[in-house]
Each structure stands twice: as structure tokens, then as C-alpha cells.
Amino acid sequence: MLDHFRVPLYEALCSHCSHSRGNYHVPGHKQGRAFDEKGLRYFRSILEIDLTEVGELDDLHDAQGVIAEAQALAADAFGADRTFFLVGGTTAGILATILSICRHGDLLAVQRHSHQSVFHACRLAGVQPVYLGSCLDPDTDLDTGIDLRQLEEVLHRFPQIKGVVITSPSYFGVVQPVKTIAAICHEHGVPLVVDEAHGAHLTFSDRLPLSAMQAGADVAAQSTHKMLPAMTMSSMLHVQGDAIDLEDLVTWLRVIQSSSPSYPLMASLDLARRYMMTRGREELSRVIEAALRLRECVSNLAHLEPLSAACQDPLKLAIRARKRISGYRMLEWLERRGIYAELADHQSVLFVFTMGTRERDWTLLCETLRQLDQEIPDMAEESPWSVPDLRSWTLADGPLHELMGADKMSVPLHSAVGRISATMVVPYPPGIPLLLPGEPVTEEKVSYMERVVERGGKIRGLSGRFPLTLSVLQ
Amino acid sequence: MLDHFRVPLYEALCSHCSHSRGNYHVPGHKQGRAFDEKGLRYFRSILEIDLTEVGELDDLHDAQGVIAEAQALAADAFGADRTFFLVGGTTAGILATILSICRHGDLLAVQRHSHQSVFHACRLAGVQPVYLGSCLDPDTDLDTGIDLRQLEEVLHRFPQIKGVVITSPSYFGVVQPVKTIAAICHEHGVPLVVDEAHGAHLTFSDRLPLSAMQAGADVAAQSTHKMLPAMTMSSMLHVQGDAIDLEDLVTWLRVIQSSSPSYPLMASLDLARRYMMTRGREELSRVIEAALRLRECVSNLAHLEPLSAACQDPLKLAIRARKRISGYRMLEWLERRGIYAELADHQSVLFVFTMGTRERDWTLLCETLRQLDQEIPDMAEESPWSVPDLRSWTLADGPLHELMGADKMSVPLHSAVGRISATMVVPYPPGIPLLLPGEPVTEEKVSYMERVVERGGKIRGLSGRFPLTLSVLQ
Numbered sequence: 001m002l003d004h005f006r007v008p009l010y011e012a013l014c015s016h017c018s019h020s021r022g023n024y025h026v027p028g029h030k031q032g033r034a035f036d037e038k039g040l041r042y043f044r045s046i047l048e049i050d051l052t053e054v055g056e057l058d059d060l061h062d063a064q065g066v067i068a069e070a071q072a073l074a075a076d077a078f079g080a081d082r083t084f085f086l087v088g089g090t091t092a093g094i095l096a097t098i099l100s101i102c103r104h105g106d107l108l109a110v111q112r113h114s115h116q117s118v119f120h121a122c123r124l125a126g127v128q129p130v131y132l133g134s135c136l137d138p139d140t141d142l143d144t145g146i147d148l149r150q151l152e153e154v155l156h157r158f159p160q161i162k163g164v165v166i167t168s169p170s171y172f173g174v175v176q177p178v179k180t181i182a183a184i185c186h187e188h189g190v191p192l193v194v195d196e197a198h199g200a201h202l203t204f205s206d207r208l209p210l211s212a213m214q215a216g217a218d219v220a221a222q223s224t225h226k227m228l229p230a231m232t233m234s235s236m237l238h239v240q241g242d243a244i245d246l247e248d249l250v251t252w253l254r255v256i257q258s259s260s261p262s263y264p265l266m267a268s269l270d271l272a273r274r275y276m277m278t279r280g281r282e283e284l285s286r287v288i289e290a291a292l293r294l295r296e297c298v299s300n301l302a303h304l305e306p307l308s309a310a311c312q313d314p315l316k317l318a319i320r321a322r323k324r325i326s327g328y329r330m331l332e333w334l335e336r337r338g339i340y341a342e343l344a345d346h347q348s349v350l351f352v353f354t355m356g357t358r359e360r361d362w363t364l365l366c367e368t369l370r371q372l373d374q375e376i377p378d379m380a381e382e383s384p385w386s387v388p389d390l391r392s393w394t395l396a397d398g399p400l401h402e403l404m405g406a407d408k409m410s411v412p413l414h415s416a417v418g419r420i421s422a423t424m425v426v427p428y429p430p431g432i433p434l435l436l437p438g439e440p441v442t443e444e445k446v447s448y449m450e451r452v453v454e455r456g457g458k459i460r461g462l463s464g465r466f467p468l469t470l471s472v473l474q
Numbered sequence: 475m476l477d478h479f480r481v482p483l484y485e486a487l488c489s490h491c492s493h494s495r496g497n498y499h500v501p502g503h504k505q506g507r508a509f510d511e512k513g514l515r516y517f518r519s520i521l522e523i524d525l526t527e528v529g530e531l532d533d534l535h536d537a538q539g540v541i542a543e544a545q546a547l548a549a550d551a552f553g554a555d556r557t558f559f560l561v562g563g564t565t566a567g568i569l570a571t572i573l574s575i576c577r578h579g580d581l582l583a584v585q586r587h588s589h590q591s592v593f594h595a596c597r598l599a600g601v602q603p604v605y606l607g608s609c610l611d612p613d614t615d616l617d618t619g620i621d622l623r624q625l626e627e628v629l630h631r632f633p634q635i636k637g638v639v640i641t642s643p644s645y646f647g648v649v650q651p652v653k654t655i656a657a658i659c660h661e662h663g664v665p666l667v668v669d670e671a672h673g674a675h676l677t678f679s680d681r682l683p684l685s686a687m688q689a690g691a692d693v694a695a696q697s698t699h700k701m702l703p704a705m706t707m708s709s710m711l712h713v714q715g716d717a718i719d720l721e722d723l724v725t726w727l728r729v730i731q732s733s734s735p736s737y738p739l740m741a742s743l744d745l746a747r748r749y750m751m752t753r754g755r756e757e758l759s760r761v762i763e764a765a766l767r768l769r770e771c772v773s774n775l776a777h778l779e780p781l782s783a784a785c786q787d788p789l790k791l792a793i794r795a796r797k798r799i800s801g802y803r804m805l806e807w808l809e810r811r812g813i814y815a816e817l818a819d820h821q822s823v824l825f826v827f828t829m830g831t832r833e834r835d836w837t838l839l840c841e842t843l844r845q846l847d848q849e850i851p852d853m854a855e856e857s858p859w860s861v862p863d864l865r866s867w868t869l870a871d872g873p874l875h876e877l878m879g880a881d882k883m884s885v886p887l888h889s890a891v892g893r894i895s896a897t898m899v900v901p902y903p904p905g906i907p908l909l910l911p912g913e914p915v916t917e918e919k920v921s922y923m924e925r926v927v928e929r930g931g932k933i934r935g936l937s938g939r940f941p942l943t944l945s946v947l948q
Binding site for chain 1: 503527566698701703725730825932937
């Protein structure tokens with residue numbers, strides 16, 4: 001039995017602070033002794049433990065001391081055989097995992113509806129992806145996960161596939177049947193990698209769906225900072241079984257991540273694990289209750305409703321108007337009132353609740369949504385959005401880096417229809433590419449992009465302003 | 475004229491904190507409302523500004539607001555045309571730069587004596603490196619930089635080379651003649667990339683050598699956190715001229731870095747720039763004076779001496795014993811007394827001074843070194859180290875990823891002599907590979923590694939413990 005009250009890495013930092021008499025190493029602020037004065041208000045105390053690989057502070061990239069201990073405690077807490085702390089976010093975990101599974105020219109099955117980091121990894125690794133289509137919720141077009149029959153078909157048709165990468169939960173809290181998916185993957189002898197960026201909390205409540213590790217995935221990359229109390233950009237990579245070569249994985253993590261990893265970020269992972277193992281279950285239970293009450297309250301409104309029953313994570317609440325009002329417009333209304341949500345899209349606004357959500361936050365949101373509800377009738381209905389369809393599976397025309405390396409030209413967005421995209425176009429958030437290199441530019445996608453930009457949404461991968469331009473194959 | 479008293483990003487964070495009424499977004503700690511209680515001692519205040527891309531906080535990966543403004547101020551301060559904030563350390567800047575310059579199969583001239591991130595970048599980019607040898611200080615074997623005639627020869631012999639990558643200053647403060655090197659590169663029509671991890675302070679004093687930007691390099695990647703007051707892992711990438719495709723560079727930064735970049739890290743870059751532009755020159759001047767006095771004091775000791783006159787950065791002081799005592803042994807002695815230095819190697823201990831070094835730190839170090847000096851005569855002399863020679867230039871046998879992808883086997887280190895390494899072996903710090911994939915394993919290198927490990931130094935890339943094993947080509 002491990003002692004989850006211990007925080008070996010954080011304790012080592014505290015102890016170093018009290019024992020060190022002379023600091024003749026980096027970082028340059030020397031534990032806060034030089035720093036912009038106005039900045040000290042927020043930075044003073046954290047700088048004391050913003051240290052580097054000296055004394056007993058171990059080394060993330062070759063962990064054998066306090067970092068190894070902290071990682072072992074995390075592995076125990078999250079049900080993994082091995083856990084690696086990430087200071088480059090879940091992005092770093094996804095990149096390193098795919099680089100360690102695939103060599104140049106390999107095939108990899110990836111959910112088409114994945115975060116950009118998955119496609120970035122494919123590009124870096126020289127992978128030719130087989131895209132798995134998504135099932136869509138008929139009412140909302142919300143992605144409810146890959147189609148299991150499609151997965152079987154793809155694995156059967158391309159036996160050379162090296163692994164399967166899916167996202168669960170989705171940004172909107174849709175959890176896939178990971179247990180079944182893992183079983184299918186293992187039947188075909190390939191590892192299942194789950195981008196579990198939005199699911200670090202699943203392990204800690206019986207009222208939530210199983211976590212990817214509990215469900216038998218081989219790898220799960222989690223943004224600890226998103227749903228649990230850790231600093232932004234600190235994540236964990238969990239591995240179980242022997243499908244993954246750990247030595248290769250460690251090597252790739254060393255390649256991708258900074259050789260000067262941030263100790264505050266790493267220590268916050270150690271502290272988040274203790275928080276969850278000592279009081280997290282209780283706190284989580286409390287917040288799930290409150291979130292369900294809020295969802296109930298929204299269900300009773302006249303003009304607003306929760307987005308979909310497919311969202312199984314109560315800590316995510318997406319709302320939409322019963323008449324056609326875009327999420328962008330509702331978010332604008334909310335931000336004018338000092339209410340900040342996670343994201344908006346063409347139909348909804350997404351709110352994220354965590355153990356940091358306080359009593360007054362629930363009341364405030366409930367009241368604010370009631371006000372918004374009353375104003376919806378006065379808002380002009382918007383024209384319908386045509387939402388791009390990502391249902392079928394496709395084999396990319398080649399490795400992503402080759403498609404992106406081909407001869408290309410820049411054309412105004414509106415005249416790009418019918419051409420082939422040479423780049424990745426990503427509405428952000430949620431960060432899921434609308435266009436990938438090699439995909440045809442459709443009327444539907446162009447009109448969607450134009451409307452997102454018109455509504456003040458952000459899209460990465462387009463250039464210029466008037467007009468917007470897109471890079472297409474020549 | 476830009477107003478360097480402003481800190482647009484930091485100000486936006488402060489302003490967001492005072493205006494936000496409801497936080498329904500990530501990170502999960504919700505500005506510190508949920509967090510491990512013991513951890514709050516150091517984390518409480520920083521968590522308030524550990525925010526995400528909401529409201530007016532802009533987006534690192536598509537900067538158009540306060541981050542763009544902060545970067546423009548930094549570019550002005552550091553003499554660049556464009557500056558990019560890095561949250562993945564200088565590593566991220568090196569990876570993205572090389573990925574944007576090279577395509578698969580391209581040749582790139584890189585200083586053999588570079589930090590591992592340069593070789594990692596070559597591996598990721600599918601580059602075949604031409605290694606530039608180093609000139610060595612005859613007394614200390616210290617790397618004093620590339621050989622200019624070798625550079626000319628290599629650029630002449632391989633006109634297809636896409637760029638040149640050097641490190642200046644070195645870890646030990648040796649600054650290369652960047653102006654001359656840049657002129658040679660530009661004569662051959664290739665960009666010069668400088669890994670300036672150790673030189674973020676150079677811009678701010680006339681008593682220091684020119685910075686890479688001042689000397690005409692095309693790209694300089696700087697660890698702001700190392701020599702200036704910014705948080706660990708926060709760096710800057712400076713670009714000038716038009717040799718680099720900025721759109722490509724931004725795309726690669728997006729690939730390599732976290733899609734949830736840390737705002738405290740970014741804000742600390744904004745604050746470090748203001749610190750330097752408002753009071754940094756004066757502070758730097760003060761600390762240079764003090765460092766020179768300390769060096770003088772060490773020069774007068776009987777048994778210790780400053781490592782080499784080749785070290786032109788007064789803020790780095792490497793000391794060695796006049797008789798053969800390894801740096802590892804001296805560092806051990808120092809750490810037992812609570813004195814932490816930057817690194818030790820076979821011959822020296824390296825101390826780093828910055829504007830955070832206080833009056834009492836100089837006194838303490840001076841006194842401690844006097845004590846050490848008195849104990850040196852009682853320490854047993856060690857046998858001589860044979861230091862690997864990295865003087866000549868070589869063309870790698872192929873792209874690094876192919877060399878690392880070849881069939882390999884693990885052999886005990888002592889029986890690896892005469893074989894070809896399949897991996898990168900890196901004593902850390904300083905992080906410069908002793909062996910690269912494709913390089914012959916020599917007697918000299920094996921004996922060096924064995925002694926480093928014996929002395930408690932760290933080496934990445936070896937496996938096992940008893941015996942140590944190395945991965946070699948079959």
C-alpha cells in the first residue's frame with residue numbers, strides 16, 4: 001500500500017528551499033531575488049520553488065528519485081502500470097506516443113474527429129492515417145464517437161495498421177465504449193491510445209463512466225490541468241500492458257519536451273494526485289450533485305436547453321437555444337456580464353465545472369442563464385448552419401508530411417471549393433481540424449468557416465484578412 | 475518609440491482577474507479555488523493568473539492581441555524583427571526552426587558540440603547532418619567554437635546545405651565570432667541559426683560580447699529563464715531578415731508546443747523584458763563588477779583557478795583544481811555545505827551568476843572556495859581523464875532517423891568498443907551528446923562514460939545498471 005498523503009516531489013522542493021545556502025545555478029531569477037517588482041504580486045511565492053535539476057530534485061528525463069516516486073504514486077492513483085509527468089501538456093504525450101508506435105510510412109487508424117495534436121503527431125512521424133468516421137447525434141450533429149463496425153472493417157482491411165487513436169471523453173463530455181473498442185483493438189493485435197485530455201477525473205467517481213485505463217486502453221494521455229487541480233500545461237501519460245516500448249516512449253518524451261522542465265508544473269501534478277486520493281472523491285461527488293441540479297434547472301427553461309443527452313459527463317454543460325441562435329452570440333452576451341465559458345460553437349456554449357466551482361458560481365450561472373433565457377425571444381433567429389459531415393472512413397492519400405510538402409498555392413477562401421487542401425484548418429477551440437491536408441474543400445466547409453470568422457470565432461490555418469486565403473494543392 | 479514600462483500580457487491577466495465574475499472554463503483549479511492545501515503556500519497567488527484563452531487573453535498560437543503586443547515589445551528589446559514566446563523552452567524553438575528550414579533528406583551543417591535538442595530536431599526533420607568540429611582550448615580541451623575554415627570548406631563542398639546551426643555562448647560562456655560566421659553563411663546563401671540558450675543577457679551590456687541578433691544571425695533561440703528573470707521553461711525565439719518562412723515557423727511552433735500554453739510562463743517573459751528595459755542594464759553592470767571581483771579572488775587561490783581565459787561571459791565562472799580533482803568530487807564537497815552550482819564535469823565546477831545574485835552570495839562563495847582551496851592538498855589526485863576529441867568535421871552516414879531506425883542490439887558498455895552506436899548518449903548536464911547514432915564507439919568514449927557514472931554524474935541513453943548497456947547497430 002502506497003502512502004497517498006505523501007507528495008515526494010513537492011516535499012523535496014520545500015526541503016531544498018530550507019536547506020540551500022547558496023544558489024549558483026539557473027533559473028536567473030534565483031528563487032525570486034531578481035524579478036519585475038509589479039510581477040511579484042502573483043509570482044513571489046512560486047519563484048521560490050521554480051528550481052532546476054540540483055541536489056535531490058531528480059531529473060524528469062531520467063527519473064530515479066523523487067520524480068520517479070511521484071510518478072509511481074500517480075500510476076497507482078490512476079490505475080496505470082507506468083505514469084509519466086508531462087510539462088508540455090497532453091500534446092507532448094500524444095506526440096511522443098505516436099512517434100514511439102509508428103515509423104515512417106506506417107498506417108495508423110485515427111478518429112477523424114481528433115484534436116490537432118493527433119494529426120501533428122502523424123505529420124511528425126511520417127504516418128499515413130486511416131481516418132475513422134464518427135457517429136452523429138441526429139438532433140445536434142454532436143460527435144458520439146467512432147463507429148465500431150467501421151473500426152472492425154478498417155482493422156480487417158488494413159492489417160498493417162500499427163495502432164488506433166481515439167478521443168474519449170470528447171470536449172462535450174461524450175464518453176466512448178472504450179472497453180469494447182479496446183477489445184476489438186486487442187483482437188487485432190494493435191494498441192489502443194486514448195486522448196483522454198478531458199477525462200482525468202473519471203477514475204475518481206463511480207458516478208462517472210470508466211476511465212480509459214479502467215477500460216483496458218494501452219495508453220491514456222490526460223490533461224490533469226483541465227479537470228483536476230494542477231497548473232495549466234501539466235498533464236500525465238498513463239501506460240499499461242506491454243504493447244508499448246517504454247524505452248522508446250521515454251526517448252521520444254525527451255525529444256519533444258523541454259530539457260528545462262518546470263518544477264512548479266511537475267509539483268502541481270504531485271499535489272493534484274494527493275488532493276484526489278485524500279479528498280477528491282468527496283469533492284467530486286459534491287460537484288456532480290450540484291452540476292446535475294443546474295442541468296435540471298436549465299432543462300426547465302423556456303428557450304434554452306442542455307445540448308444533448310449524449311453528454312455523459314455531468315461536469316460539462318453545453319446549452320443551446322431552442323431557436324437558431326449561435327453559441328458565439330450567446331457567449332458574447334455572457335462575457336459582457338463577466339461570465340467566461342469554455343467555448344462557443346455554431347449552436348452552443350460549453351461550461352466546465354470542477355471541484356473549484358463554488359456555491360456562488362452555481363447560483364450566479366443559474367441566475368444568468370435565466371436572464372439569457374428571457375432575452376432569447378428578442379434575439380433575431382440566425383440562418384441555418386450547414387455542418388460538415390465526418391461520418392465515413394477514409395484512407396489519407398499519403399503520409400501527412402508528404403501531402404503538406406507538395407506544391408501549393410494560396411487562393412481566396414471562397415474560390416477554393418473543389419480544390420484539395422494543402423494545410424490543416426482548425427477552429428479553435430475546440431481544436432478539431434475542419435480540413436486536413438489532402439481533403440477536398442467543400443462548399444459546406446467554406447461556408448462554415450466564413451460564418452465562424454464572421455461571428456468572431458478563431459480559425460487557425462487560414463491566412464490574410466480581406467479576403468481570407470487558404471493554401472491548396474496546385 | 476515603444477513604451478517598455480508596459481507589460482500588455484501581464485496587465486491583461488491582472489485586469490481579467492478583477493473583471494471576471496464567473497469562471498466556467500479550465501484549468502480545473504479555477505484560479506486556486508480547488509488545490510491541495512499544503513501546496514497553497516507556494517502556489518496560491520500564481521494560480522489566480524494561471525488562466526486560459528478566454529476574454530481578452532489572446533492566443534499564443536495565433537497571437538493578435540496582448541500576446542502579439544508583448545512579443546512586439548520583446549522583439550524591440552532584443553533587436554529582432556519578430557519574436558515568438560516559447561513555453562516549451564529553447565528546445566521548442568530549436569525543433570520548430572530546424573523543422574521549418576529542412577525537409578526530409580536535406581543536409582544541415584550543425585556544430586557537433588551542440589545541445590541534444592539540435593540532434594533531436596535533425597531526427598524529427600529527417601535531416602542528414604554535416605557535423606562541424608570544434609576548436610579546443612589547448613590547456614583545458616574546452617570547446618571554443620567551430621573552425622571557420624572548416625565551415626567554409628563544408629559549405630563549399632555541400633552546396634545543398636540548407637542552413638548552419640551553432641551554439642553561442644557555450645554553457646561555459648565561450649562566445650563565438652557570430653558576425654564572421656553569419657557573413658560566411660550569407661555569402662553561401664544559407665541562414666545562420668544560433669542556439670543562444672545561455673545568452674539572453676548579452677543584448678543588455680556593452681561589457682558583454684554582441685548578441686546573435688546584433689551580430690547578424692537569422693534566428694536566435696534564447697532561454698530567457700536561464701540568465702534573465704523569467705520562469706523556467708519560458709524562452710524566446712528571435713528572427714530577423716527574410717531567410718526564414720515565418721508562416722512555416724508558426725505552424726511548427728504550433729505542432730511542437732502545448733495547445734494549452736501556460737500564461738504564468740508567458741507573462742514572466744513579458745515581465746522579464748520590462749525588467750531588462752527599465753533597470754536591467756544597471757543591475758547587469760553591478761553583477762558583472764561583482765563577478766569580476768570574484769574571479770580575481772579565485773585567481774589568487776593556491777590550488778584552484780578559473781577554468782579558462784576563453785570564457786568571455788563574466789557571469790559564468792568555472793573553477794578547476796590545479797591538481798587532478800574531478801568537478802564531480804568538488805561539487806559533492808560543495809553540496810554537503812548547501813552550496814548548489816550549475817554543473818560539474820571531469821575537470822570543473824560551473825557557477826552561474828545573474829541579477830538575482832545578492833551581496834551575501836558573493837561573500838559566501840568566496841569564503842567557501844577559500845575553504846575548498848585549503849582542502850585540495852589533502853584530496854587524493856585522480857587518474858587522468860581521456861577526453862573525446864570532436865575536432866574534425868564529418869558527414870553523418872545518413873539521416874538521423876534512419877540511423878536510429880536500423881536494426882540494433884544491446885551490448886554491455888565495455889564490449890561496445892569498435893561497434894557503431896545506434897543511439898544518442900548524453901552526459902547531463904551539459905546535454906551535449908558524447909555519442910550520436912552512426913558514430914563509432916571508441917575506447918576513449920567508453921572510458922569517459924564509465925568514469926562519469928562512477929563519479930555519480932548522469933548519462934542519458936545508457937540502459938541497465940550492472941552492467942551498463944549500450945544500443946549498437948547489428
